[in-house]
Amino acid sequence: MKNKINWSNYFEIDEAQYEYIRSNYGVDKFLGMGLMPVRGPKGFRKLDYEFARTQLNVKEVMKKLDQQHFNFLGLVIKDTDGACLWNTEFGWNPTQRDILGEFCDAGKDYNINVFASFTSMNDAYQGTIHPERVSVHGRSGKKAGFRYKKGQISTHLEGEMRVDLPEGMSFEEYHQLIPFLTENFDEKIGKARGDRGSGYIPTTSFMCPNSEHVNYLLQLAKELVNNYPIKGLIADYIRYDGGYTDLCACERCVRKFRAKYGPKPKLLTSKEWYEFKADTIVAYGKKLHETIKTNNSNCISGWFCLPGPKKMLSQKRLGQDWEKLSSIFDISLPMEYPYLMGTRDDGLFWGKLADFFYWYYIRNMKKRAHEFKNPVLAITNSVECNTKEMLKQMRGFNFGYGVGLFKYYGTSEEQWKAIKKYAETELNLDT
Numbered sequence: 496m497k498n499k500i501n502w503s504n505y506f507e508i509d510e511a512q513y514e515y516i517r518s519n520y521g522v523d524k525f526l527g528m529g530l531m532p533v534r535g536p537k538g539f540r541k542l543d544y545e546f547a548r549t550q551l552n553v554k555e556v557m558k559k560l561d562q563q564h565f566n567f568l569g570l571v572i573k574d575t576d577g578a579c580l581w582n583t584e585f586g587w588n589p590t591q592r593d594i595l596g597e598f599c600d601a602g603k604d605y606n607i608n609v610f611a612s613f614t615s616m617n618d619a620y621q622g623t624i625h626p627e628r629v630s631v632h633g634r635s636g637k638k639a640g641f642r643y644k645k646g647q648i649s650t651h652l653e654g655e656m657r658v659d660l661p662e663g664m665s666f667e668e669y670h671q672l673i674p675f676l677t678e679n680f681d682e683k684i685g686k687a688r689g690d691r692g693s694g695y696i697p698t699t700s701f702m703c704p705n706s707e708h709v710n711y712l713l714q715l716a717k718e719l720v721n722n723y724p725i726k727g728l729i730a731d732y733i734r735y736d737g738g739y740t741d742l743c744a745c746e747r748c749v750r751k752f753r754a755k756y757g758p759k760p761k762l763l764t765s766k767e768w769y770e771f772k773a774d775t776i777v778a779y780g781k782k783l784h785e786t787i788k789t790n791n792s793n794c795i796s797g798w799f800c801l802p803g804p805k806k807m808l809s810q811k812r813l814g815q816d817w818e819k820l821s822s823i824f825d826i827s828l829p830m831e832y833p834y835l836m837g838t839r840d841d842g843l844f845w846g847k848l849a850d851f852f853y854w855y856y857i858r859n860m861k862k863r864a865h866e867f868k869n870p871v872l873a874i875t876n877s878v879e880c881n882t883k884e885m886l887k888q889m890r891g892f893n894f895g896y897g898v899g900l901f902k903y904y905g906t907s908e909e910q911w912k913a914i915k916k917y918a919e920t921e922l923n924l925d926t
């Protein structure tokens with residue numbers, strides 16, 4: 496293959512660690528597909544509980560994945576809305592269906608590993624019922640036309656997901672089920688990444704990682720690992736909201752920060768503050784990993800990493816310390832989505848823009864690969880890009896052990912064919 500990058504020159508990972516992952520999953524090369532049950536039958540711009548409740552066909556999904564040689568499924572059992580798609584005692588499940596249980600059963604029939612993606616700090620439902628646990632702005636500002644004040648909680652209009660009312664249901668009725676739904680309506684569909692949905696706009700909340708929300712998450716994790724034969728539990732949104740630099744300045748966080756660093760270091764902007772944010776996320780990561788391992792030592796633990804510049808994004812905004820987090824969890828999953836920024840199918844400008852991001856993401860990973868202390872498997876997108884762009888990403892971000900794709904619904908027939916061929920000819924998964 497021309498221009499193939501030899502990633503083993505960049506990652507400093509012990510072969511024994513990979514062996515542990517491989518033997519747990521029983522596969523040599525990974526080919527994964529993500530599925531978001533609440534995002535409807537097409538892309539990921541909808542929030543659609545009706546689809547998850549009545550139309551999602553678990554057996555059909557697993558059969559299709561098996562035919563294309565996939566060996567694992569990344570099931571988003573808790574998305575940013577906060578719904579818990581399993582038989583839960585502690586969480587909120589508006590689909591009233593044990594979707595995780597159904598996939599675990601089907602996974603056995605088809606020999607496909609199921610791992611669960613678990614959104615952590617972003618939780619619209621919890622933000623509505625527990626506003627006191629939502630992260631708090633440390634300064635006043637304006638974003639996407641909306642003003643917020645210092646001291647206000649960080650519950651904002653959602654950027655990505657839109658909601659259609661189910662047939663025969665009024666807004667008021669649906670609001671009973673989805674308490675974070677607003678009457679704001681988005682009609683336009685655009686080509687930029689944040690502009691592709693239409694429908695009612697829900698709110699979104701990033702919870703404070705020093706609040707009771709953490710205990711709620713651990714309670715859910717324990718329930719999951721104890722009751723379901725999942726092969727992995729991967730923390731998504733294990734971070735602060737990347738859209739702001741002034742979170743979280745709630746009383747809890749400020750008190751904790753002062754207790755550790757004294758009165759001198761500045762809130763929000765000091766080196767100590769960034770360290771405090773990263774350590775807060777690390778503390779949650781440790782607790783989650785321990786919860787998983789104490790309850791099922793064979794369940795792989797992992798975290799989704801948002802690639803980008805170390806100082807400006809990882810430290811100042813997200814609070815994601817790659818070295819520390821990858822030292823805790825068994826596996827790291829960077830989300831490499833350059834062709835979500837645009838696609839050539841929308842015109843030359845969008846194609847060029849995404850090509851630039853592809854170049855940037857590759858360079859960023861070469862530069863930062865040494866920060867990972869555990870095996871790394873990238874997730875890239877199959878939706879909202881064409882087949883050529885998808886294959887380019889699958890090859891570029893295969894760090895040596897395969898790749899994961901995002902996501903099942905929205906992948907075109909042409910893409911499914913190309914994935915199958917890739918699995919057979921480049922990953923040798925056709926046995």
Ligand SMILES: [Zn+2]
Pocket residue numbers: 630631703704705706743744745746747748
């Ligand atoms: Zn806080």
